[in-house]
Amino acid sequence: MPMPGLPVQEAAGAAHPLAGTFAEWIWLVPVLPFVGFVINGLLSLVPATRLGPADPSEGGDGHAHVEHAGGTAHDDAHHHPARHPYARLVSLIGPAVLALAFAVTAGIFGVLAGAHAEAPFVRTLFPWIVTGSLHIDAALQVDQLSMVMAMVVTGVGFLIHVFSVGYMQDDPGYPRYFAYLNLFVFFMLVLVLGASYPVLFVGWEGVGLCSYLLIGYWYSDKANADAGKKAFVMNRIGDFGFLVAMFLLFAHLGTLDFVGVGSRASQLTEGGAVVTAIGLFFFLGCAGKSAQIPLYTWLPDAMAGPTPVSALIHAATMVTAGVYLVARSAVLFSLTPVASLTVALIGAITAIFAATIGLKQWDIKKVLAYSTVSQLGYMFIGVGVGAYAAGVFHLLTHAFFKALLFLGSGSVIFAMHRALHHTGSHADAQDMRNMGGLRAYLPWTFGLMWIATLAIAGIPPFSGFFSKDEILASVFARASHSTLADASLLGIPGSALLMVIYVLGLAAALLTAIYMTRMMLYTFHGPNRTGEAERAHLGEAPWVMTGPLVVLGVLSVAGGLLNLPAFMGSLSQTLHHWLEPVTGEAALRITQGEEAHLALGTEGALIGIAVLIAVGGIVYAFMRLKPAVLLPKDQSPEAHGFERVLEHKYYVDEIYDRTVVKPVVGISTRILWKGMDAGLIDGLLVNGSGYLMRGLGWMGARLQSGQVGTYAWVLVIGVLAVLGAFSIS
């Protein structure tokens, strides 16, 4: 269906196979959520009305009184359930636009799958920035990578929207929540569908904005607002890197769209300083957005937002944007072994570092947050060693099982909150020490979260096993034969470094199995620690919330089918082959022109080790941890020694506070504020010019004596002076 009047730019050749097909309608995909944002945003201007009796123990159905589920705000408004007058309309529009966007995406995905397009299809909407030699169109790109990402964003996004309908139903800001969520999906789609770095950057900044808005959604609590600010500021540091990388790219290649960069990348010296700098600066942006060392500390704090937000933005989609960016820039990264090794190494260190912190967290969402940081590290290992398909594969499976884990934890928190609310208890609804034995009360959530746990731990045949194994196998294969192995980073040969990364990956897998099992044990197993009165009110959430969990559960189990290991025959490596037009060339450059295939025996041994480690971790956790003797939060003893260090997250936040935040605040206060602003600008320039004018005015006033005689004298002397001057000349 061609759109008359709108130019269609062909990526390569005269007629792209997708030109004139349904793919022309790609612009609908981001526009639909944007329409949802506009409608919900307008509805959010209507104030919420209070419903029901003020006392939560009177009348109404149970969950009608659960407000701010998962939140920590316990203000007066808490006891006055306030459902928004247009809540029903919003519940319809919010998920519906996502469902439509998903349908359109799926349609285009189908067209793309049938077309066997080797080159990306670029749909130009309008010229955006045209100045000098810089020409940037607002254009969307349909290719294998962008469509996979769009499927995840709209698909998982839709499920999380549906879950939110139940989770947020009694929040007075319900339409505002959905407006933000729709806006987020819009920007995320711009990010993944954009056909050039600047368009991607618009989405990149937009999702950052929505992340900020949603982390601070319950902004009346200062801690939440601060968490939003922290996320925003840390991302700014990363964005600086992204911008510098873009400038470098334009300065050296003269183009910023993906097709142009792809065709001209060979102009850059392989392994040269320029391409390495571009790669490292891009990775700085990725480290900010995807919470890698050293910019990861915002992500655990981001859990201050509503739990579905944590699932959508801070687990499944936005935080994976960095991985997407590296995969999208594969052609650049494959030219620079140093930057690629850095990406993989930082990923590996982050994976193990965050996993150790996850071992000792008590807040169920914090465990999952550090788990996300750790798994993102895994993805960066994948894209860092040039196994772009493997990295994206882990991104997909992680989106499934981590969204499931977060929504499951949302379901748990929802139940806990409701129970605690009924008795007016102010115990922490998110602390695992206050939970225990929820298996009996939340059977569906229990089963589904175990599926996700087995998936993330890497137990076959769950999805996480395949993706994690693929990454580790890729690292192992490249350690012996690749451009990375021949290169060196900081004097360490690449082959040794890759083995270190492999071992770190295995260790992180072990820790993942342990901390996830720990979370499950303390939450669902053992005796219940909520207290007699609360226990009666524990129960499964409504189906609008459990339904999405079931779908995600199925995906978490079956997600591995997307990319089975190579030895499994004709159905294997589907995703790998699918992404070949986008990343295949770059991956081949890193593996020096050969497909990286391990011998069957080696691959079997690697799988054996990985499974052994995962099972070992789970068994160890079961033997070592005793949920039966765990005490509720307020009775728990303080941790000691290294456990205490872990519980305090290695004191990284404190270290950053001392070394960065305090000096910056100090300099800002003393020099920039008191010195520059108050002293120089306010004092000298603003007030100073005022004083100067006042002085001049004082002198002028003295001249203005009011004596006409004096004026006449001045006049005559002036005339004589002028005449004198004339007659002299």
Place this chain on the structure above:
Amino acid sequence: MIPEALALSAVLFTIGTIGVLTRRNAIVIFMCVELMLNAVNLTFVALSKLYGVTGQVFVVFVMTVAAAEAAVGLAIIIAIFRHGQTVNLKNINLLKG
């Protein structure tokens, strides 16, 4: 004839100027201003002998303006006198900055 007329005009103008500068009485200053105007008129008339009738026409204009000025000026002086019972400029400095 013309040099004498111009000399007289210069003398009259100087007397008028000195009067404006040294006297304090508004009426006297006003008269001195008139003297200066008429000194200029004399110059015009004298020079019209050389340069044509334009100078004489100008004199008519000057006298008209001077008459109007006299009316307005005297009215102001009367108003000032009513306000402060004086026309001594030393005591009148309402426009002091």
